[in-house]
Amino acid sequence: MDKRNNSDIRIGFYICHCGTNIAAMVDCPAVAKYVAQLPNVALSRDYKYMCSDPGQEMIQKDIKEHNLNRIVVASCSPLLHEHTFRGAVEAGGLNPFFFHMVNIREHDSWVHTNKEEATKKAMALARAAIQRVAMHKTLEVKKVPIHPDVLVVGGGIAGIHAAMTLANAGKKVFLVEREPSIGGHMAKFDKTFPTLDCAACILTPKMSSVGSHPNITLMTYSEVTKVDGYVGNYTVNVKRKPRYVNEDLCTGCQECISGCIFKEPRFRDEFNEGLGKRKPIYIPFPQATPQVVVIDPNVCSNFKNGVLTDKCKKSCATACGDKKAIDFTQKEKLQEIKVGTIIVATGFKTFDAKRMPQYGYGRCKNVYTALEIERLVNASGPTAGHVVTRDGKEPKSIGIIHCVGSRDKKTNRWCSRVCCMYSMKLAHLLKEHTGAAIYNFYIDIRAPGKGYEEFYDKMLEEGVNFIRGRVGEVTDWAMTPEEEGKLIVRVEDTLAGFTRRIPLDMVVLASGLEPQADAQDVRRMFNMSCGSEGFFLERHPKLAPVNTFNDGIYIAGCCQGPRDIPDTVAQAGAAAAEAMALIDKGHIEQEPNTAYVIAEECCGCKSCVPLCPYTAITFDLTQQKAVINEALCKGCGTCVASCPSGSIVQNLFDDEEIFSEIDGVLANE
Numbered sequence: 037m038d039k040r041n042n043s044d045i046r047i048g049f050y051i052c053h054c055g056t057n058i059a060a061m062v063d064c065p066a067v068a069k070y071v072a073q074l075p076n077v078a079l080s081r082d083y084k085y086m087c088s089d090p091g092q093e094m095i096q097k098d099i100k101e102h103n104l105n106r107i108v109v110a111s112c113s114p115l116l117h118e119h120t121f122r123g124a125v126e127a128g129g130l131n132p133f134f135f136h137m138v139n140i141r142e143h144d145s146w147v148h149t150n151k152e153e154a155t156k157k158a159m160a161l162a163r164a165a166i167q168r169v170a171m172h173k174t175l176e177v178k179k180v181p182i183h184p185d186v187l188v189v190g191g192g193i194a195g196i197h198a199a200m201t202l203a204n205a206g207k208k209v210f211l212v213e214r215e216p217s218i219g220g221h222m223a224k225f226d227k228t229f230p231t232l233d234c235a236a237c238i239l240t241p242k243m244s245s246v247g248s249h250p251n252i253t254l255m256t257y258s259e260v261t262k263v264d265g266y267v268g269n270y271t272v273n274v275k276r277k278p279r280y281v282n283e284d285l286c287t288g289c290q291e292c293i294s295g296c297i298f299k300e301p302r303f304r305d306e307f308n309e310g311l312g313k314r315k316p317i318y319i320p321f322p323q324a325t326p327q328v329v330v331i332d333p334n335v336c337s338n339f340k341n342g343v344l345t346d347k348c349k350k351s352c353a354t355a356c357g358d359k360k361a362i363d364f365t366q367k368e369k370l371q372e373i374k375v376g377t378i379i380v381a382t383g384f385k386t387f388d389a390k391r392m393p394q395y396g397y398g399r400c401k402n403v404y405t406a407l408e409i410e411r412l413v414n415a416s417g418p419t420a421g422h423v424v425t426r427d428g429k430e431p432k433s434i435g436i437i438h439c440v441g442s443r444d445k446k447t448n449r450w451c452s453r454v455c456c457m458y459s460m461k462l463a464h465l466l467k468e469h470t471g472a473a474i475y476n477f478y479i480d481i482r483a484p485g486k487g488y489e490e491f492y493d494k495m496l497e498e499g500v501n502f503i504r505g506r507v508g509e510v511t512d513w514a515m516t517p518e519e520e521g522k523l524i525v526r527v528e529d530t531l532a533g534f535t536r537r538i539p540l541d542m543v544v545l546a547s548g549l550e551p552q553a554d555a556q557d558v559r560r561m562f563n564m565s566c567g568s569e570g571f572f573l574e575r576h577p578k579l580a581p582v583n584t585f586n587d588g589i590y591i592a593g594c595c596q597g598p599r600d601i602p603d604t605v606a607q608a609g610a611a612a613a614e615a616m617a618l619i620d621k622g623h624i625e626q627e628p629n630t631a632y633v634i635a636e637e638c639c640g641c642k643s644c645v646p647l648c649p650y651t652a653i654t655f656d657l658t659q660q661k662a663v664i665n666e667a668l669c670k671g672c673g674t675c676v677a678s679c680p681s682g683s684i685v686q687n688l689f690d691d692e693e694i695f696s697e698i699d700g701v702l703a704n705e
């Protein structure tokens with residue numbers, strides 16, 4: 037039976053103006069009039085907003101009143117509203133897959149400038165859809181049960197908040213953090229803008245709640261190495277790095293640290309940004325969670341090139357005594373966990389200031405990064421909050437350079453969103469600690485949060501100097517006796533209209549925020565996408581800001597882009613809510629656009645098996661046939677295109693449907 041001209045098929049066609057997004061470039065009434073006379077079309081309309089309630093109700097009413105059995109909507113991207121219209125078609129009493137959507141916005145009106153040609157293209161696309169939809173078959177959405185446990189990757193404030201929200205709602209959570217303690221960047225701060233509340237006072241209670249929560253399994257010093265499965269049913273491998281300390285036996289008493297043969301700390305302390313020293317056995321910071329020490333095999337005398345030597349006679353183990361928590365035999369181990377949903381909250385790294393040598397970092401000893409200053413002003417930092425320069429003097433004048441590695445075509449184009457605010461916070465703290473004259477060198481002040489502009493006003497009232505202009509260079513080349521021993525900042529003061537040389541005792545570089553160095557590896561592992569700058573990409577910037585293109589995997593915090601703590605926490609809560617909504621539904625609905633093998637026609641060549649990017653195809657050795665796991669299949673069509681015997685078919689994309697569409701678009705009617 038030729039369905040292309042069949043009186044049993046009654047198609048309803050709707051073209052959306054999308055305000056003026058489509059209507060400005062496509063003559064919508066003309067397209068509707070054209071489609072009305074195509075075979076099988078029972079009704080054709082144009083309407084201002086098809087996605088609105090009245091638009092959807094119109095489809096439902098027409099299905100009943102005009103006895104329609106196929107629907108085509110020509111509007112925006114299916115990514116945005118295919119589900120909306122399928123819902124309307126189903127509510128009208130039809131199988132939701134007797135529907136096809138044509139994208140005449142992104143594919144037509146937005147990319148053309150000639151209205152006549154764009155209208156012709158819309159007609160061709162509509163004609164193709166009309167011919168295709170006639171071939172559509174009834175399909176059913178499958179329901180697959182969802183595993184109720186959640187994996188959260190990254191234990192910064194985003195991961196902590198997401199894990200706590202889920203755990204408090206009764207969900208079991210695995211929180212995986214690669215450092216020995218959770219806390220992320222926030223754990224390094226003394227105060228937070230704009231309220232200047234103590235960071236530790238708000239963060240550490242949350243950290244210890246995570247550590248003791250019955251619903252949270254905390255896996256620190258660990259990394260995810262493999263993710264298999266699909267939304268609702270993921271199998272995850274977690275690599276547990278050896279601490280050489282038994283987490284269950286260690287009480288955090290730190291006697292082992294005192295017992296270490298290195299009587300004085302002498303190795304780079306990462307938590308203090310290298311401004312302090314630690315021993316080979318250490319606890320990263322006083323409030324670390326878990327309160328468990330860790331041994332660094334790279335510097336511990338008991339190891340040489342990673343191999344146990346027993347050289348120091350395990351003095352830490354002796355100091356540990358009967359607790360017997362030190363365990364030099366520990367090996368890296370892999371742990372497998374099963375979860376239904378995943379929240380990725382792996383945060384950011386700061387821009388490497390050495391990439392801008394003109395600012396002297398690493399060359400001029402009194403040039404610091406903002407993170408170093410965070411530790412220097414911190415009461416629990418390497419100098420107990422006493423601010424002295426690297427040559428041991430209390431600074432009398434300090435410059436803070438904004439936008440280092442941000443808003444710059446040569447480095448990163450984006451605004452890092454928090455640097456203006458944290459620079460002003462550091463200005464306040466440095467002034468409070470030293471009484472020094474503070475100069476902020478800025479391009480323009482970006483303070484768009486609640487209470488942020490007021491904080492800027494407060495800084496002006498406190499007498500912090502603001503000089504508008506991008507700093508040209510920072511040197512230690514004195515030209516006058518007053519400049520001797522100082523850092524010289526050369527800047528074009530764009531408000532005063534001349535170039536200035538300002539001698540200072542200390543310079544702070546407000547480095548911007550960047551994606552983590554391994555963001556691409558993490559992206560690949562979780563099958564997510566990255567934007568051009570390298571941060572993880574959300575499914576939709578406005579409507580799905582914590583979803584990714586991989587269902588069941590959500591993102592939160594600075595791994596998605598620079599943001600402050602309030603926004604990070606809000607986003608983490610949203611990601612937890614999304615995960616919970618999925619879990620509480622109890623099942624996931626699986627799109628039926630999956631591929632299947634016609635067993636009788638499969639020649640058993642196995643060529644499809646390695647090609648599947650979702651590892652959905654296995655080979656049945658007994659039957660000598662390829663088998664597709666529908667739950668894993670994402671409907672990408674790679675196997676269909678590659679199958680030499682043509683024995684793989686994809687629902688919604690079978691030959692009849694595709695060739696009808698091609699005939700339709702090429703027909704010159």
Ligand SMILES: Cc1cc2nc3c(=O)[nH]c(=O)nc-3n(C[C@H](O)[C@H](O)[C@H](O)COP(=O)(O)OP(=O)(O)OC[C@H]3O[C@@H](n4cnc5c(N)ncnc54)[C@H](O)[C@@H]3O)c2cc1C
Pocket residue numbers: 189190191192193194195212213214215218219220221222225227228229230258259260381382383384385386406407410454458461552558592593594595599600601602604
């Ligand atoms: C100098 C400076 C000062 C700031 N001051 C303020 C302030 O006063 N107020 C404010 O609101 N905001 C401030 N911010 C911004 C604030 O730091 C961020 O908003 C916040 O830290 C974002 O939290 P996060 O959890 O997304 O990321 P992070 O804090 O970066 O945490 C990410 C966590 O994930 C872990 N991780 C990374 N990759 C992996 C992996 N593959 N597997 C497992 N774990 C992983 C990391 O070890 C880390 O613990 C400041 C930023 C800077 C640079």
